[in-house]
Amino acid sequence: MPASEEFAASIRIDIGGAQQKDLVNDIIMLVVEDSIENPSTFNLVLADREGKWADSSLLSPEVGGDIKIYLGYTDASVSPLFVGKVVALSPDFSSGEARTLSVQGYDRSFFLQKTHCLKDNSNVQNGQDASTLVKKIAGNNGLSSDVGSAGFTWADVVLTSPDESDYSILRRVADMTSLEFFVRDRTLTLRKPDYGDNAATLVWGTDIISMSFRMSTGRLVKSATVRGYNPKDKCSYTAQVTTGESGTFSGTLASKYVSSSEFSSLILEQDVIFSNLTDVNKLAGALLDRANNSFVEGRCVLIGDPKIRSGRSVVINGAGKRFSGSYYIKSARHSVDKDGYLLSLELRSMVTQKV
Template sequence: MAARDQFDTLAPEFAVHINGSPLPNEAVADIVSIDVLDDVDAMSMFAITVPGWDSANMQVKWMDADLFREGNPVEIELGYRDNLKPVLSGEITGLEPDFPEARPPTLTVRGYDRRHRLMRERKTLSFTNLKDSDIAGKLAASAGLRPQVVDTKVTLPYVLQHNQTDLEFLLGRAQRIDYEVVVEDRSLLFRPRKIKDTAALTLRRDIELLEFRPRMTTMGQVQELNVRGWNPSDKKEIVGRAVAGNESTLMGGHVSGPSNVKKLFSHTASTKVTDPVHSQAEADQMAKQKFREIALGYIKAQGVCIGDPKLRPGTVVKIEGIGKRFSGLYYVCSTEHRFSRKKGYRTAFSAQRNAT
């Protein structure tokens, strides 16, 4: 285990706080499993499973306890002996008792991070002369979250939220400009995707990395993308353009997906006209975002590693030991942290890369 000296991986541990207090010892001893599903483009979810039957008193257990009431705030930490890190802060939203035949009952406590507060109501609202970052700040505050937004710089004359939840609307606005909508504890972060960052951790084949399945395809890759709109004030077309070479980073590779199809195949291009565009700056921003999104889909991968709480969506991980073409940096899209008494702590993840 010398290669993993930062962790004692033979001693996985967890900590759960509910209503700001640690779980009572009886509940800690009863934990069967903990699952935390984290996604950069959706609400993160947790599931805590405990026994549902007290055989000594011949009655249900935990199902009526105030400890697991809906709305209770929950903080979950995972890791190893003397090295636990937070993986989710959220609220209980539901309970799932299970009474199977010929087996003892169980109770699964489910909940989400506080992005669920942005999913409670469909709205129709209009915003005038605001930036997307300003809109994100307003919606965060209305949900009782602290806004932490990165300036999007482009002021928009008119934006309509049409019969959408706040989260659907914000995710749509974020995807137009290569941003993320993330909630950490009680703060909402509206920020650029961090695919240019250095790796948060390194996973090596047969050491930390237990399974890895990348899939590279040139299908869907384009060497040029245009976003077209119309300026009614001067009656002129607006065209935003992005081409191979506009990728912000090659993520440790040498040839991007768009550059590869440019070299290998005949001219490939795409035009996006489904979304309204109000200015040249907005068209340029959208063209670069969509182009980078397409490029990032060049390699899609699924993996499983020894549990590591630092592996989070929105971060970059370095994969080593799988050859020159597929080793390198990957942008993590989603993770599933799972602790169980039988199997210990494992992390499954999905990731993407734009070059080989």
């Protein structure tokens, strides 16, 4: 097999459970945006000279069959990189150019923005873990769930309005607990960020084609304070979480910056009800995480690899002492066109702290 064929990107697309080889043969460009912070998307550009694909029921958004996209080399990967639905078709007619069709789609988390599992707070039970709420949302939307304990009581996740979407509730639960949620295939997952030991190592000049970084102390803070009130017990709660001596950043200079007296405390006064001090402490920790996790941000481009996805850590080597180290992947853009398969990663620094 020629080397060019050995390393050529292989694409497989299944729609409604059936493999679509003719569709793959007409692909001009494919982009999959795999994200841990937003619904994942795909954009597919097809050669459509006779309008075959634009008029095909196979790609009709109203049909609603699952589309699964696999990427790899010589043979596509065993696990799909994207599972979701087609939501938009955009034919392009340009004089003197071949007709094309753009197909856009989202994973199933996108559709949680349109559903309202809870109409009111009548089912909220004091002391019940918020993970029960997440499982309820998953079940009502035809999804399985991979959810451990959120470590946060349901009573503290009250609806902001009767029209609040399931997606908004899940986003608030994740933000309040330093967890992350996403939907892959038909499974809704709520978990701690994967800062594990299975991080891929990427080396400048070997794996990485280009990279850039930005270090900013603009939002860096050394402590977060949250104040809450429980009207049932007529108790006020105050929690403060600090970093620096009681926590570390992955960057080598972060602890030096955060210990500086120039970085003041961030104070958030909450108007919502808190059931206990433990939950207030966790909210303060989550607030500190969000304030500090953009201390260093980066972007790198490398040869495509379907195993590298958002929601995992990587180690960057070759960026000097200040910027080499561990990062968390916020999003991974997998793109395939006539020039090959490239992967663009959006990265952020990783923060830990002790309460």
